[in-house]
Amino acid sequence: MPKLISFDIDGTLELGDPPGFITMEMVRKVKEMGYVIGSASDRTLDSQQRIWNTSQIAADFMVLKHDIGRVREEFKADAYYHIGDTDMDQFYSERAGFRFLHVDSGEESIVAADKDFRVFFGA
Numbered sequence: 234m235p236k237l238i239s240f241d242i243d244g245t246l247e248l249g250d251p252p253g254f255i256t257m258e259m260v261r262k263v264k265e266m267g268y269v270i271g272s273a274s275d276r277t278l279d280s281q282q283r284i285w286n287t288s289q290i291a292a293d294f295m296v297l298k299h300d301i302g303r304v305r306e307e308f309k310a311d312a313y314y315h316i317g318d319t320d321m322d323q324f325y326s327e328r329a330g331f332r333f334l335h336v337d338s339g340e341e342s343i344v345a346a347d348k349d350f351r352v353f354f355g356a
């Protein structure tokens with residue numbers, strides 16, 4: 234089974250406001266590696282769709298952050314990660330059984346979660 238990564242947008246992705254350190258190229262690479270990817274954000278679904286359209290990445294899912302549990306119901310995966318930058322990201326994702334990774338937690342702790350995440354740091 235694939236693994237799944239949900240991305241917060243603002244403060245997490247480079248196209249967010251404010252921008253985060255996860256570039257759309259990193260997201261493209263993890264998708265190419267076979268990850269199921271998408272967004273769980275406070276933004277409207279239309280606004281989330283625009284981010285994915287702009288980057289020409291076909292997201293597998295888009296949900297409002299408090300609905301992240303629906304992603305877990307819809308996709309069977311070996312692991313569920315949510316990368317975000319706030320306490321609310323942690324609260325909603327952990328409540329839904331995701332492993333929360335703080336976007337600013339540093340290279341070591343992100344790679345420790347999953348060695349494939351070296352892709353985020355160009356390794």
Ligand SMILES: [Mg+2]
Pocket residue numbers: 241242243244245317318319
């Ligand atoms: Mg955020």
